[in-house]
Amino acid sequence: QITLKESGPTLVKSTQTLTLTCDFSGFSLYTSGVGVAWFRQSPGKALEWLALIYWDDDKRISPSLKSRLTITKDTSGNRVVLTMTNVDPLDTATYFCARRRPKLLMFDYWGQGTLVTVSS
Amino acid sequence: EIVLTQSPGTLSLSPGERATLSCTASQSVTSNFLAWYQQKPGQAPRLLIYAASSRAAGIPDRFSGSGSGTDFTVTISRVEPEDFAVYYCQQYAGSPYSFGQGTKLDVK
Numbered sequence: 001q002i003t004l005k006e007s008g009p010t011l012v013k014s015t016q017t018l019t020l021t022c023d024f025s026g027f028s029l030y031t032s033g034v035g036v037a038w039f040r041q042s043p044g045k046a047l048e049w050l051a052l053i054y055w056d057d058d059k060r061i062s063p064s065l066k067s068r069l070t071i072t073k074d075t076s077g078n079r080v081v082l083t084m085t086n087v088d089p090l091d092t093a094t095y096f097c098a099r100r101r102p103k104l105l106m107f108d109y110w111g112q113g114t115l116v117t118v119s120s
Numbered sequence: 121e122i123v124l125t126q127s128p129g130t131l132s133l134s135p136g137e138r139a140t141l142s143c144t145a146s147q148s149v150t151s152n153f154l155a156w157y158q159q160k161p162g163q164a165p166r167l168l169i170y171a172a173s174s175r176a177a178g179i180p181d182r183f184s185g186s187g188s189g190t191d192f193t194v195t196i197s198r199v200e201p202e203d204f205a206v207y208y209c210q211q212y213a214g215s216p217y218s219f220g221q222g223t224k225l226d227v228k
Binding site: 037111 | 121153155157159163164165167170171176210212215217219220221
């Protein structure tokens with residue numbers, strides 16, 4: 001059974017750094033072809049892709065946020081961390097992590113999401 | 121970057137009716153790597169369709185996807201009460217992995 005769960009602060013202040021963690025089970029980032037991505041959704045808005053990290057540490061970052069985002073994986077193979085610097089109230093959103101399936105490449109399993117509010 | 125445009129913005133139907141939702145890409149989607157998701161309030165997106173026409177595991181066969189290149193469609197043959205939600209298309213062929221703005225399926 002594959003599960004993902006996001007965690008992090010619910011409230012951060014403008015200009016601070018936000019760190020979010022995605023813990024997952026049922027698959028490993030040591031498996032060839034696997035990736036884990038981050039997405040977000042501002043209240044009432046559409047989904048937005050943020051970043052993706054692969055089993056081999058290859059990374060993709062949204063061009064619009066490239067200067068502010070870092071994505072890493074830890075040695076356990078079951079955790080991915082997203083760091084966003086210099087947050088703004090516009091970064092208020094629910095943040096989701098999801099698995100990118102090997103070979104078929106779609107994002108098939110998603111976490112429940114975590115709501116982050118950025119105060120000014 | 122591929123821009124995805126969904127139509128209509130809102131679709132109002134009664135249970136039992138057929139729903140057709142569209143997604144148009146600004147350029148051809150490589151290998152038809154186009155997915156459809158269903159999202160209900162307070163929930164994560166749920167994968168319905170991948171590779172334009174393949175149903176994800178556990179998805180009822182009343183959901184079907186079609187299309188290729190730049191024009192894609194998801195059809196619900198007979199809408200059930202639990203199908204009222206927002207539907208998003210997403211291209212996952214290459215980063216940035218863009219989404220459409222969503223179509224809200226609501227009760228007429």
